[in-house]
Amino acid sequence: MKKFGKLWLLLAAFALPVGIAQLMLTMHWYQGGVTNRGILLDPPLHEDWVARPGRWQLLYVLPDHCDTACAGALFHLRQIPQAVGADQDRVAGLLLVSELAGQADELLQGLQPSMGPAPLLKQLQATEYGAQAIYLADPLGNILMAYPLATDQPAILAQGKDVLRDLKRLLKVSKIG
Structure with a gap:
């Protein structure tokens, strides 16, 4: 033995x-282990209307009534493209609205609302988060990540850092934009 x-x-x-x-x-x-802070959409949504060569886009569907979560999302759409620094020409915020009338000008300051096509708005509304999220779209028109909106001030600021962190990582490794 x-x-x-x-x-x-x-x-x-x-x-x-x-x-x-x-x-x-x-x-x-x-x-x-995962390194992304947002939630990956499986499968990603694809919309040719969103495709902008060389530009990553943050999408947000503006609701009829804008509360604190909505105001935080609008803040992120204005600030994050500037916060990426030297790559700010590769990032844009896109505010989708179903109708242009009735929105407060002070909320939309610095943003240009765009009439999103009805199929895109329906696709985003049909996702798990609907209009209660900021979406990240790549330059090919794939909407691939969602960031559900936060409601209180510290969480809104933390969410902005999360979006910025993911976006900087994507810009660093991206070969498409």
């Missing part, structure tokens, strides 16, 4: 970690 004891010990030293790793994966005890 002494003859095979070292062999069994050596076999256990290599097989035991593999067995534990397999057990962790099958029992779903391990959740893979």
Whole structure:
């Protein structure tokens, strides 16, 4: 038995970690790490109308009544394209509205509302977050990430940092824009 004891010990030293790793994966005890702060849309939405060569876009559907979450989203649409620094010509904020009338001018200061096509507005409304999120679109017209709106001031500021962090990472590794 002494003859095979070292062999069994050596076999256990290599097989035991593999067995534990397999057990962790099958029992779903391990959740893979993610680096993005937004929520990936699966599958991403595609709209040719959104495609702007060389430009990443932040999309927001303006609701009929603008509350604090809406005001925070409008703040992000104005500030984040400037906050990316040297890459600010590669980022734009796009405010989608169903109708141009009835919006307060002080809320829209610095933003140009755009009449989004009805199919795009319906697609965004049909997502899990609807009009209660900021969406990120790539230069090819794929709307690939959502950032659900925050309601209180510290959370709104943290959300802006999250969007900026993801956007800077995408701009750094992007080959399309």
